[in-house]
Amino acid sequence: MSIKLFITLVSTPWPESATLYQPLKEDQILLSDCASSLAVQAYLRMCGLPVQVVCRANAEYMSPSGKIPFIHVGNQVVSELGPIVQFTKAKGNSLSDGLDDIQRAEMKAYMELVNNMLLTAELYIQWCDDATAAEISRPRYSSPYSWPLSNILAYQKQWEVRRKMNAVGWGGKTLEQVYEDVNQCCQALSQRLGTQPYFFNKQPTELDALVFGHLFTILTTRLTSTELAERIKSYSNLLSFCRRIEQTYFEDKSS
């Protein structure tokens, strides 16, 4: 990062007009994108940084990395939770400053656990499970477009995601195995959370935002089967964790 850019970043305060872009909420957005978007929204609310949520059908194409969500702040465009956390840190807002090195290592490890297991499982269920792909994912993903573009885009996306699943070794898994992986991930998160209000004591960090984004979205999204939500519901401390964050940071918003 050049010195000039760095100084610009640090010196300009967070503008009121900061916006977060995501696909259309009612018809288009899918489980995994909704989870990532909610995680970023939760994080920004925890930092006390105001942001407007704007829904656009072509949000995925506007994003610099092709991933949802992205934020438009001043003349900067940043996508995905990791870079957004670094961006806000450069502006002087950070939730994890109080952690020591070992705790920060733990926090990053658990964030990767969520990305590695929960996010991958969401993508698998959306695009590799034929029933879900046909009934929910393809129709929703292609809803803003007319035929034949809708078909082409939906199948292209499905092909892309399936390639990725094969590359990371999830291509051969069955749906049952994926549910079991999600269960183990939630068990690990539940163990780590214990009886604390947040993962690191009394203050939330980006890990709390990420876990909330994914768990809350899974609990409140209707899929072809409720198996996924049921697995999460069996961990009561995770449920109260989600409720607590919803009430503290999203009380003006209806879920």
Add this chain to the structure above:
Amino acid sequence: LKTAFSEPNMAAAMELRCWGGDWGLPSVHSESLIVQAYAKFSGAKVKVVPIDWTWKTLTATVPELLCGDSAVQEPTNILNYLRKQRFNADYELTARQGADTMAYIALLEEKLRPALLHTFWVDAENYANLTRPWFASRSPFPLNFLVPSHHANTALSRILLTKGEASLHGITEVEGKIYSDAKECLNLLSYRLGTANYFFGNLPTSLDAFVFGFVAPIYKASLPSSPLQSHLRQLDNLTSFCDNILAVYFTHTMTNTISPPPPVQETMDANLQKLTQLVNKESNLIEKMDDNLRSSPQHKPHRPDPKPSLASEQSSTPA
């Protein structure tokens, strides 16, 4: 009653197919290292069969554990299988430590694996000078032309699919990111390890096996150009961690020393002890039983020629 005889003598022999070793390591392949390390940590007796110079270099998925009729692939599945066979190095971990294990393994997969793949298979200098010659020299003709490029293509596509931000981006855009992620990952591991010998207490667990498998090749390979290796060499506790595991668990495997096999001796003694407890506690019976066992048919392979049996028991790489 049953376990005294059934465990060491009648447990089905387990065979592990791996890539061979070099650079001071029992295997140059990360996944093979993970499984071999875990087998040592948990006391599982596996016979390591390198796939070098066989057609399996192209056809087999490595590492692969064969036990009786079942074949298990992928380190996570193999470790689970070994745990079910009561070879459990994680027995003493708390639930919280088990959760931490999952998290740190995810960190390794997401942040270190792409750079590991890149260093060995995509970086032009390393691939041309180290990786391709090594793998080509260990593959039979004509596979030596196919095997390295097949692995290199798989590695490149895996990096691009998981880290590439858009299908139009090439490898150069992601290189900076994957290496800075990898350096950060190594730093985090170093913080977490601190001054301890292993990640959880005094005995190694599956997390130690995973970290060893990922870090040791970067540490030990004679890479012509690697900023990642230089970075790793500055993290003394991680390099000592690798050296410590090699010294404690892998010395006799790699030095091929011919000496009476201590593990077998201990197993036989344990059997004899249990046997005398069952039959009689008097000491003269130990000698009688000892003679009986030594001359009985099942121990014949061990007596006449120590060399071949040593090779099979010690699981060393073929001379």
